[in-house]
Amino acid sequence: MKLHVEKLCKRFYEPARGEFFACDEISFEVGQGEIFGLLGPNGAGKTTTLRVISTILKPTSGRAHLGDIDIFQDPDAARRAMGFLSSSTGLYERLTPREILTYFGRLSGVAEPALKEKIESLFLALDFKQFADARCGKLSQGTKQKVSIARAIIHDPKLMIFDEPSTGLDVLATQSMHEFIKQAKGEGKCIVFSTHIMSEAEKLCDRIGIINDGKILAQGTLSELRELTGETYLEEVFMSLVRKYELAK
């Protein structure tokens, strides 16, 4: 299954700024077992792009397909095939991890006997079985993050969308998040991932889209981007593309 995003636009309005496009003709493709990174500063349009792809927001124009599914025409089918996780994703504090996973599993249409097995296997895989029946409000930040990951993959999605997943995490938690993303890649999932941390993009992504001011300035593998800009480090690549864009504007 391949994600294909074509000329995605989302228009915003702010009284002080007037109308503007938070994502402006964004196009990219992500293949099976591939990690595509959207790299850009805060306010570049990463979150909006990912929210539109995950059908939380409606696009102003543009198309997106996940395999045969037209994401915007058949959002229910698309939602069944994708998992969304962001650093700001919270949990229901008065529910237990088991209850949260059951709730989201059932909402995503996972059938009953399979759901129970899946939950048990996630407890083991992410190593938080001992907290399965404790209230989420009482869990540590690290365990909460594991529950959030389990929540996002309970229905075994083909496409994983991560919106700045490591923001606010400590070194250990970031490390385990990276491992989890790599593992998902190993399982053949399409992964779209946004970050403003250069090293993270460099470390994880197969291909990177540099996003600024709602537009993708360039995309390709790290070496393709280096070749395009003549710079070595990703930070320099990024700055060179942004400078070029500002000049052209």
Next chain:
Amino acid sequence: MNWQSRSIDFAQIKLVFVKEMLEGIRDYRSLLPMIVFSIFIGPLFTIGVPIIAAGQVQHELNERFVVAFETSPGPVAGYLKGHNEFRLVSLGELSKEQALSEKKVDAVIFVPDGFSDLLSVDVKKPIPTLSIYYDGKYARAASCAARLRSVLEYYKEYVVKQRLKLANIALSAPETVFPFVVAPTNKMFAASPFVQSMLVLILVFQAFMGVIYPSLDAITGERERGTLEALLSTPVRRSHLFIGKLAAITISSFAVVLSTLTGFYLSQFIQIKYFSFLPATLASQLNSPLSVALPLPCVILVALMMLPLCLSMAAAAMALATFARTVQQAQAYMLPLMLITTIPLSVMALGEVHIDGPCAFVPFLNSIVAMDDSLSGRISPFYMLVAAFISAAFALTLCTVVAPVVDREDILFGIEESPTRRFSEHNFGRELFFLSSTVFLLMFYLSQILVLKHHLLGMALTQLLVILLPGLILALFWLKLPTRAVLRLYMPKGGILTLIGALMLAPLSVLLAGLLATLFTRLVPGSAALSKLMEEYMGLNTQPLWLLLLVLGVMPAVCEELLFRGVILSLMPKRFSTMRRVLTVGGMFGAFHMSLLRFLPTGLLGCVLTFLAIRTGSVFPCMLLHAGHNMLSVFIAVRLKEKIGGSELAIGLVTGLVGVAIIVFAIRSAEKKENRERNLKREKEEKEAIGGT
């Protein structure tokens, strides 16, 4: 989102509902205590109030007033000794002023000379005055004096009787008065007056308290905890999300209501036990005003009537809370909702409002009045069924109206579209809702006060402040929309002819409105008296005709048209069909007149005016028809005194039909002309294009 096109998936709704309930029940700090503690409200009132009352009585018995006599008391002392609340002492060496200021005594009685011989001397001799002295600085002394006065009044009666006896005048006076209860006859459905006086108020308040926490949590809470995105990215349909959450809020509110009702029901048994511990005289003194009787059928009936109220409150609270960015903000939004809830309660508290009248048709108010009636044993099954049906229909309509809040990006994520773009797409649902509620609330509060206090001037002020100003502020200053386009200040399609036709429609519309009002007066008793009262307030019989025509004719035509056919119609969603826009604006126009009697005629006139505005693209024909309608109505009421004969009817009918014909002709001709011009222009362009190539 397709709200109607797909069937309902009950499994999804159940999932959302169960999760919300589970979370709600585990909320040990807000919802659960609310439900659990509500059961104690009944006992608290029904036992607490008698306990306080018993304490008061006991206190009065124990804390006796100290009274002294300045002179020889004679038989007065003997009479006062029979009253336990007074303790008689002697002044001793002290003067009365000293004794009073040093608080040795609460009051001093001066018995004049010869007062004691009253019973034996000539009956025609005037009775000397008895005086009571007390220190006005002390509240206790003042109440002692008041008590003494009332007790000595009885002494006076006793003296009169004795003297009549001495004079050998036989007089029979009624010795005992005994009350017999004749209604309510059906005790199964009647609660005791003590319960009647407070139960409805407490239940509505409790139902409201029950919706607060879950409604804050429903969407705003999800957003604040960061779970909303995750939820929205699952395949659960947003309509199902709404229904599941709404059901949970309603059930929470209903649980609080049931818990409260159970408390009241049980408290009657506890109260009997409590009264049995009291001395018999005390118990009988309290029993009559403070006893609790709440039969089970009454409880069931009241519970059933609360259900649609809980649903309406849940829908309103959830929608309102969703507008807030944070839970804290949402809490503040609940206050106006609570104030709105108190309006029907205050109408009920006015008394003499019963379900078997126009109020059966007013949602929310009807449930409250029906409960009040059923608690006092006034059961009218037909009207109660009507009320239940209308309440349920209102609650469901409200749900349908507010349901799309969970699909609105502007509300959920604060993503706005520019006002200009929204105007071109007529996408102003939120502002429209805000404007209509403001105008309706202002009509309810400000306008009623203005009209009651300043009559005709109040009407004029209502037009300017309540009707014209909010719409203009919203459209022109807040949203900064183009003035002419929003207010439709254009020459109408069909020009002068259309304007003349519109004016000619007025007699016909007056006739129709009169006919509908007459029909309604026959259908709903009491409405005629109401309109009579209104006429008096308007000063139809006292003010000069020109002023009446200006304030009741011209001003509404200008102000109401600019609001309804201008701002409101312009802000209606573009996706609404012409029919839907006509019915919505017409219905709002009818409802806005805040009179059940006038709803149908004004609603119908509103529909005609809206259609006219859409079809002619201008507000002016509407102003002319509206002014003509109102001025003619005033003229008929003042000069013709409502007496309309056959010739007037015929004139009205003919002018109306001619008016319709003129408008149709004018618009058709204008459209034909437009088409011709468009065709000519196209041909010209095509020719130029061919010439160019």
